[in-house]
Amino acid sequence: MVRQLLGEPDLLRTNPYFRAAPQTRLYSIERVEAAERSDEFRAASAADTRRSDAAKASAQRRRREVLARIAAEPIEVPRLTTPRLAALAVEHRNRRDEERAYERWTHVPDPATVESVDPAALARWKVNYLRHRLTRYDDLLDELFGSTGRSAAEQLLRRRVYMAISEAYPDLARECERQLREREYGPPPG
Numbered sequence: 001m002v003r004q005l006l007g008e009p010d011l012l013r014t015n016p017y018f019r020a021a022p023q024t025r026l027y028s029i030e031r032v033e034a035a036e037r038s039d040e041f042r043a044a045s046a047a048d049t050r051r052s053d054a055a056k057a058s059a060q061r062r063r064r065e066v067l068a069r070i071a072a073e074p075i076e077v078p079r080l081t082t083p084r085l086a087a088l089a090v091e092h093r094n095r096r097d098e099e100r101a102y103e104r105w106t107h108v109p110d111p112a113t114v115e116s117v118d119p120a121a122l123a124r125w126k127v128n129y130l131r132h133r134l135t136r137y138d139d140l141l142d143e144l145f146g147s148t149g150r151s152a153a154e155q156l157l158r159r160r161v162y163m164a165i166s167e168a169y170p171d172l173a174r175e176c177e178r179q180l181r182e183r184e185y186g187p188p189p190g
Contacts, residue, residue: 001044002027005035063149070140070153075160077168078134085169086114086122089129123175130165130172137161158183 002025009025016024035041080088090112100107114122131137140157144150162180166173182188 001041001048004044005038005041006031059148062147063152066144066147066149066153067156070144070157070160073136073140073157073160075135075164077130077161077164079168082171083114085126085129088133089122089125090114090117092129092133093125120175123172124179126169127162127165127172127175127179130169131161135161135164155184 006027010028010031011026012023013026014023015021094109094111097107097109097111101109112121117125137157141154144153144157147153159180162176166176
């Protein structure tokens with residue numbers, strides 16, 4: 001709109017932040033104020049507002065569709081025996097620990113066993129295993145990439161998955177609440 005209404009600048013100056021950038025275009029205040037009073041400016045501004053409103057409405061519609069899709073997605077958590085879930089969770093954690101050694105050369109894998117792990121850590125590993133390996137959580141997150149409303153959809157999905165895990169495994173409800181709280185509000189201070 002600036003080029004359309006004002007045309008060529010009154011003055012060109014070196015960009016004060018990046019010398020290699022294009023020159024800064026400067027316009028006299030009188031020319032700008034006169035252009036803003038014109039019918040052409042009002043018409044262009046109204047058209048811009050209509051486009052902006054239409055884009056916002058479209059984004060809101062896409063956001064609602066993404067949230068509705070996540071809300072309708074069935075979240076199924078298979079029920080395993082406590083010893084089987086513990087063994088699979090530790091195995092999953094050990095595999096991830098080995099993968100970290102490939103990603104970071106300074107990381108030294110520290111394999112764990114069901115018997116050697118702290119109960120709080122085991123609960124965390126169980127919830128992580130269920131969330132990442134036995135639900136469609138990661139697939140659904142991948143499908144959200146680039147979607148309008150992705151952040152809200154991720155939050156809804158996360159809540160639904162943690163709730164489903166809590167219902168299937170009541171003994172993991174406290175860990176699900178802790179992980180969800182930490183995801184939403186960050187780790188506790190200190």
